[in-house]
Amino acid sequence: xxxxxxxxxxxxxxxxxxxxxxxxxxxxxxxxxxxxxxxxxxxxxxxxxxxxxxxxxxxxxxxxxxxxxxxxxxxxxxxxxxxxxxxxxxxxxxxxxxxxxxxxxxxxxxxxxxxxxxxxxxxxxxxxxxxxxxxxxxxxxxxxxxxxxxxxxxxxxxxxxxxxxxxxxxxxxxxxxxxxxxxxxxxxxxxxx
Numbered sequence: 353x354x355x356x357x358x359x360x361x362x363x364x365x366x367x368x369x370x371x372x373x374x375x376x377x378x379x380x381x382x383x384x385x386x387x388x389x390x391x392x393x394x395x396x397x398x399x400x401x402x403x404x405x406x407x408x409x410x411x412x413x414x415x416x417x418x419x420x421x422x423x424x425x426x427x428x429x430x431x432x433x434x435x436x437x438x439x440x441x442x443x444x445x446x447x448x449x450x451x452x453x454x455x456x457x458x459x460x461x462x463x464x465x466x467x468x469x470x471x472x473x474x475x476x477x478x479x480x481x482x483x484x485x486x487x488x489x490x491x492x493x494x495x496x497x498x499x500x501x502x503x504x505x506x507x508x509x510x511x512x513x514x515x516x517x518x519x520x521x522x523x524x525x526x527x528x529x530x531x532x533x534x535x536x537x538x539x540x541x542x543x544x545x
Contacts, residue, residue, distance in 0.1 A: 358388035394429055397466030405463045406485050409453030416489075418529075420444040420536050421457045430501050431468035439497030439513070441475075442537045445482055446489040446522055446529065452482065460485075471497050471516050479518035490521030492533045 364384035365375055373380060422442040430437055441461050445452075464477045479493045495516050503510050522529045 358385055358392070360388040360391070361385045364388050393466075394427075395466055395468065397463045400463045400466075402460065402463070402481050402485065405459045406452065406456050409456045410450050410485055411453070412449060413447050413451045415447055415451070418444055418446060418532060418536070419451060420533070421454055422537060424458045424461055426461050426465040426474075426495070426497075428465040428467070428469045428471075428474060428497075430499060431470055433501040433505070434468065435500040435504065437469075437471060437497045437499040437501070437514075439495060441478065442494045443478065443482060443491070444493075444523075444533045444536070445486060445491045448487055448489045450486045450488070452486050456485075457482070471495055471499070471514055475516040475518045479520050483520050488521065490523040490526070490529060491518070492520075492523040492530070493518045494534075494537050 361384040364387040368380060368383060369375055375381070375384070420442065421444075422440075424441045424443070425438070426441055427436060427438045429435065443457050443461070460481050461478055464474050464481070475493050475495045478495075479491045482488065482491045482493075496513055497516075498513050502508075502512050519530060523533060524530075
């Protein structure tokens with residue numbers, strides 16, 4: 353059975369050929385096809401919506417205390433160099449009658465991370481989505497990431513990490529709520545596994 357080639361495989365053929373490589377070399381024969389499929393997977397967030405990802409998993413609650421989901425791994429591609437950045441996210445929110453299924457927090461992060469991104473925008477998009485889905489009193493998101501565009505090229509700093517924050521609602525206006533969240537979030541680490 354003949355497989356239909358990926359519609360973007362020819363673009364990867366051109367890119368690889370531009371390096372001077374021989375596409376007929378055994379190790380590269382199927383690389384354009386594999387690369388096109390991998391890139392489609394790594395950017396699948398463009399084909400997802402918040403409603404689809406949350407799948408109705410918003411539930412009533414009487415709890416009005418901090419809900420914190422932490423150490424959620426994520427992988428993304430920077431929009432400037434199309435190189436990976438990866439790390440962990442910590443998401444906290446103050447419910448106002450509704451909570452989001454815990455796995456949906458991770459799925460929301462993945463949806464936005466699987467787009468060409470900058471970390472600062474990714475952090476804000478996750479916070480906005482949690483607020484939209486739950487109608488909560490406040491959302492706080494912290495993301496710690498290592499960026500290959502800083503590690504593999506440019507300044508070549510392998511131990512550098514970036515922390516970004518987004519605070520909405522009570523986390524922006526209530527210093528005690530903000531302090532409670534930040535005290536509960538793990539301290540920044542230098543490497544991610």
